[in-house]
Amino acid sequence: MxxxxxxxxxxxxxxxxxxxxxxxxxxxxxxxxxxxxxxxxxxxxxxxxxxxxxxxxxxxxxxxxxxxxxxxxxxxxxxxxxxxxxxxxxxxxxxxxxxxAMTAAEHWRGAARGYDDALCLVVSTGVGGGLVLGGRPHPGPTGNAGHIGHISVDLDGDPCPCGGRGCVERIASGPNIARRALAAGWRPGPDGDATAAGVAVAARAGDPAARAAYERAGRALAAGIAATATLLEVRIAVVGGGVAGAGDVLFGPLRQALRQYATLSFTQRLEVVPAKTGTDxxxxxxxxxxxxx
Incomplete structure (x- = not known):
């Protein structure tokens, strides 16, 4: 805290x-x-x-x-x-x-500053999010608007603890990236780091199971971002949280997949950028x- x-x-x-x-x-x-x-x-x-x-x-x-x-x-x-x-x-x-909170921070002092319509994501232990609409953060009636982590992107996917199935969070959160990589045969290095950060190190080194786990996470995030942009015409998606620290290991496949999902004319210019406010x-x-x- x-x-x-x-x-x-x-x-x-x-x-x-x-x-x-x-x-x-x-x-x-x-x-x-x-x-x-x-x-x-x-x-x-x-x-x-x-x-x-x-x-x-x-x-x-x-x-x-x-x-x-x-x-x-x-x-x-x-x-x-x-x-x-x-x-x-x-x-x-x-x-x-x-x-x-992350969305308000990025709109005030970070990567979404100057944008009237934005989606901000926190990709960490879970996947959370928030919206800026019409120049102001839009929390919704109960404060949960923009919760992209529980958009279903795989109709036949794994059950999610939220009660849904195939949610973005079930694929793209840190623990689920690590879970998928381990199930596909990846093993932690000498430091024993079995988290998504350890998977990212292995992915950079070319481990196929580690790369596949991040590629699937990137596709899940891209599908959720594209759906949000189609509904709300956001102009930028800002991605923060610990998993975003993987850099191009995540952002590369995310941006590539976004071109496949965000195909309508008003979504094609959507930017995806790292958050700037970090742990603050x-x-x-x-x-x-x-x-x-």
Whole structure:
């Protein structure tokens, strides 16, 4: 869990970081949030704070201020916005999903800056996303609009934990890239790295199973991006998250496949670019949400 004090120009002035006790009970998890906030409120700069933003793993419900992160089992319908508001003296609190936070960050300070219509993706342990429409982030009624990871791109594909089948996330997330590569015969190198990062190293070295896993991930992302562009006429797709760190190993097959899927005249000029805000995306996006950007 990360927290920061961010100024109006998007500069991070103070940071706080705590491990997430994801498998503990709800109050223990909340205790980590409270510890981050305690460090921030102790800063001499805290007196200048006029709003608080939260970017949370989803699903979130911005209408009720609750969160139900898949990777934090004890938080189901947890009233995070209300609990944070009580810890910050009643300041205004804005809650968004992590995909929307990344989108707000990239539109404010990153690769989507200057674009009125954009799709931003977080490709990591899962695949999240968010939209910019008409010049503003578009979170939707509950804050989950743009969740591209659960678009089905393989009608006969593997069941997804969300209850669907053949979802983008089931193919293109880091754990699923590693799972597919291992099933096809790839084995980790001497460092024992069995993650998608290890698969990327092997793919660069020419390992066929590793390359195939990234090529399939790229095709899945391309299909989801093309479907979104067809529906909404977004002009740019910004891809961030840990898996995007694979660089051309991912972006090469993604862009190649996009030419096969985005064939209509109004989708053919769609750009796909890496995110610029990196590991600060969640913090900047939460700040942008607090500022109403």
């Amino acid at each position: 990360a927290g920061a004090l961010v100024d109006g120009a998007g500069r991070i002035l103070v940071r706080a970081l705590r491990a997430t006790p994801a498998r503990e009970d709800a109050e223990t998890v909340m205790g980590a949030v409270a510890s981050v906030l305690a460090e921030l409120t102790a800063s001499p700069l805290w007196g200048r704070v006029d709003a608080v933003g939260i970017g949370s793993a989803g699903p979130v419900d911005t209408a009720t201020g609750t969160v139900s992160p898949v990777n934090v089992p004890a938080w189901r319908g947890f009233p995070l916005a209300e609990r944070v508001r009580a810890l910050v003296g009643g300041l205004p609190v804005a809650l968004v999903g992590d995909g929307v 995306a969640g913090l900047l996006g939460a700040a942008a949400a607090a500022r109403g950007l």
